Amino acid sequence: MGTMLSGVATNRYYLFFLTVVLAILLAGLGSYGLAETSEARYAEISKEMLNSKDYLNPKLLGIFHFHKPPITYYITTVGYRIFGVNEFGARFFLQIAIVLQMALVYGMAQLLYNDRRIAITSGLVYFAMPLVLISSRNLTTDAYLTTFILGALYCWQYYTSKGKIVALYLFYVLVALALLTKGPVALLFILTYIIVYKIIFKRSSKISIHHILGFGLCLLLGSSWYIMVVMNNPGLWHYFVEKQLLSRIASHSFNRSKPFWFYIPLIIGLTLPWWWIIPQNFKRSTNKFLNIGREDRLLLISSVCLFLIFSVFKTKLVLYILPIFWMLAILVAVQLFKVTNATRNILNLAYAFLIGCLFLGILGLWLLKPEFIQISTATLVISIILVIVFVALFLYVDKGIPEKPAILGASFGVALILLSTSIMSHNGSTFNSTKEMIGFINKITPKENKTIVVYDYLLSSIPVYSGDNPITLKLRNNTTNREVQFQKNQEWKDDLWDINDAVMVSRLDSLTRSPNTYLIINKKRGFKDELKYLEPHFKNRQEFVKWLVLYNK
Template sequence: MNSQLILALGLIAQGLFASRFLVQLLKSEKANKVVSPTLFWQLSLIASFLLIIYGFFRNDIVIVGGQVVGYLIYIRNLQLKGEWSLLPALVRYSAFFLPLLLVVFLIFGFDYDFNGLIDNPEIEGLLLTWGTLGQLIFTSRFVVQWLYSEKQKESVFPVSFWYISTVGALLIASYAILRNDAVLFIGQGFGLIVYLRNLYLHHKSKAPKPMSLFLKFKPYRFQALLVFTGIVLFFNLGAWSVTESSEARYAQIGKEMLDSGDYMHPTLMGIYHYHKPPMTYWITAFSYKIFGVSAWSARVFMQVALLMLLLLVSRIGKLLFQDDKKAFYGTLIFASFPTFIIAGRALTTDAYLAVFVMAAVYFWLKYLKDYTVKFLVLFYLMLGLGFLTKGPVVIIVPVVLMVFQALYQKIKLGSWKGHLIGVLIFLTVGLSWFVMLFLEDGQFVDYFVFKHTVQRFATDTFSRSQPVWFYPAILLGTAFPWILIIAANMKGYWKKKDTQLVFLLAWIIIPLIFFSLSKSKLILYILPIYPAIGLLAAKLWLGLSEKKHRKWDLIQFIFQMIIIVGLAISPLIDPKIVLSYKFFFILTITASLLISIRVIAMKIVDRMVFTSYLFVMGITVASTYFFTSNPGLMNDQRRIAAYIDQEFADVENILIYDKRMPSMSFLSNKSIISLFDGDESLNREVQFEKDESWKSNLINLKENPEWLRDSLPNSSILMVKRNKLKKLDETGLPFENRHEIDGWILFY
């Protein structure tokens, strides 16, 4: 049968299915309660008949199986309403027997392969299971409705019908995306709106007094937050390998540090690499020492750091507000920021730096309580450790807050002697590594102070330039809707000169301006200001009216559903994206929970904060399956390394054309030889090298363009990124074969 006719048939059926719920919804709205109109069942019967035909021609047992039971239930509901007997006998018998005759014809017909319906090679086994599960759940709603109606002796919809419909629709919608079935997806998308509205109508008049979830579990709510967040952070953590470029770089440096035993002189692929102080490398090497070298062990202490961040934000909130509720809400909001999660998904310095910054802020606020010197010492110690993590940037937030409190709030900073001792501790700890390197080589001061501090701020030396509005835009996307809630509701507090508000605004705005003026910009540079956003959002949120709570809660819910739908249909937008059934399962569970919570009697002030956190945690878990299914998109080279190790076990050298790939050094024990042909990532800083041994693993094709033809070492394989293939002159290359994998061409 013509594919366009099949599609038209399916669309008509889905149109009728959609229209039946439109009829039901309009009737229910008019009655202000859930009703079961006769026209609903009549349209259902016609649409089901058409969809059975569509399913057979689509060779899809999931569609066919789901409609057969429902078809009979539609007839039974018409009988309960007394409408079935009013139809002419010919219509009744035709409606009952025609689908059966169609099935018989398809089974025994010469032009149709019924076995293909059961054993369809186009549908993967797991996908078939997923779709079948969704269809079984979806079909069971009418079984539940039928049994309930038989008990009531009339055709009615129990509330369970709408819950089951919602879950089933989400499962089938995800199945439709994986099958590229627009008909199924359109039908389920519209249905979800109706199911949710019917749930609202059902609960509208029966809702009990809302409860305060967080108040009920107050004694152990923070512990529960830490445990649940920890489970999410560690879930599937090693499922994907280290990704290019930053994570692979840090992971490989830690590995080389452990292998060499030299913890003072970081190297990357055999060349000294002093871009960052060594704290992150030390932590990573320590993790390798305990757990072995792996992507999981490279990331494990970052998850610990994120949990420490939650603890510190909570403690800072309590010191600032003297209110456990505001502190907890602020911590929960902070945990719901995608930036918080991003900081732990790939190994960088930022999570560790944020811990030292927050620890410094915490000890500073503790010191101001009663000017106990030990807290001042700890404050400066944290600054020193932060300096060993990422250099001078550690002082921005703490010093901004110190100066602000001294000049604006007129707070006494305590004894100058205590500060003098603290500064000495800071300099001793923070500058120890730098001084050691300076004593070894005097050019290190110019290298770090000017190139990696001044030039990084003032120039685009590292190709990370972004417009001045980059960070405000990032905040809008990653702190939505909380950043808007702050902007819309701080006016009244500002007029009152609320000290907490002004303190938190200084924490947010001044560092934001500093980083916005910098030429070098990455998302995680502003991670230390997110705790202030979370705490300020909590303060303002708890002071809003219920009307405003409802408005923002609805805005957030719509935003979350848009994101979930966008993720679900992403393969339709970009065919390169691969989404596993596990991804859809987690996405479905997340959406179901978000929807279900909206009909639970929970205070809106609690619900929005809780669902904000729940949404991000669900997306975090789902993202682990996205990472594993899309190694090419994630710059994860594990499949390439595994392929080379399996197919070319005897090959000794991996040549990588015009790309620095520390991930291959991390994943493979073979010798990695980088071929520089203009890519800046391979323009390595070799001024600190003691000899020229590094040249054996970094070949400059600009100086020696014939190296691949004249000096290629024996037992080698060449890796070339697909987008660099045109740049490479393949003429005369001593390779006979090629193989493409994850965007790379392997020559051998």
């Protein structure tokens, strides 16, 4: 088996592995609805961009939405053009991004360590990381940002190692694309790695004409969209700097403020069972920390610095630290070739335990049939097949080879992807999708003859499924606080009603008496006491997992 695995460590076999991964990522990709709020928001903005042909000014439900640069929207519109405006089209290029990341992880490991076995193991470990898999299931900027960051660093590393000028220009182009994906935050990941590399490897910075031209190209491309939208929208530059950059770093903006320690339990949980082998291996090393390999120090120090930087920032979401995980994956892969067989056996057993827990959880839910989630027989059958495959790998792959924990980890990643897709396809409402609810409304009333009203919550996916914008009733929920200062007229008020205003309450009173009107209320938040008198105006009601629909036929 060891001889066979030495043969497996080739570009050809890794390419085959990436092809299988892509097929697994695409399986059932369009079988579950768009999730509120982030995925639905990106999907709807891209749809409106495609329909309006305005690729400069992103809009959400008809209102300018300048929270993010446009690259994610552009990529999604391409998916729509190829596959139609649907879930598969929205998510397709996310899967391409994940596969590209795995190829780049392989390439980075190969450049740093010049060892194909380490490179392939790095890719396997990366695919075993749950956060990577989460990013493939939910349309946001993070998967694309990570791809551009990884691509830029690979080109920079290739230029540093091989001296190819074309790689230097590609580096600057990819940095520009990263800036057009999520703004200046992309530079933190890129510059941190480069600065740590130069310090550890004692490399001086030599500026050539190609650096100057490349930087100019990067500046031109990376700032192009910002310059154009600021020219068309006075005051937008202040909005970018104050609201979208500084407030995310230092203030409690967008209701995403988290404590300093927020990422600590997440890192531990999302890197299980890998995380403990790194400190364990360093501890048992006879050398001091500063005498470990320079490549190991590069990855470890870079990831720790980035972890601390993002811990200091007030605004935190779990996917913000996704661009750190490629470094952790390579670092883990390297340690697998250094630790003892006993340690690797513990990792093997850990994955056996995890796959067993996953199967028992699905079996238990299938038998108990709780109201909050449905486990289909097809999901159970898939889980049984996956357990059989895992057991075969566990028994067949030689326990003495360093790659075995990574192989088992990747198979666990496959199980997470296939099972989560199957579960979400049968539990859309549980996972915050409006597809089932709007499908119910569409069956009662044709798309063109109804009015959908959402109480104190922004449901961005409704137009994707209903064909028209809903009326959003604004009260106090943060999702309904829209940035309307850049609107050219007052048309936005047709779909955004401030019901703190007595005039709007009067309009709502009249609307609730009209036929083919649907009022959607979040069951957890309920309805304002002062407006409860409106409920009897509706003759029918239908409950979903998270929503109550009141309506008149």
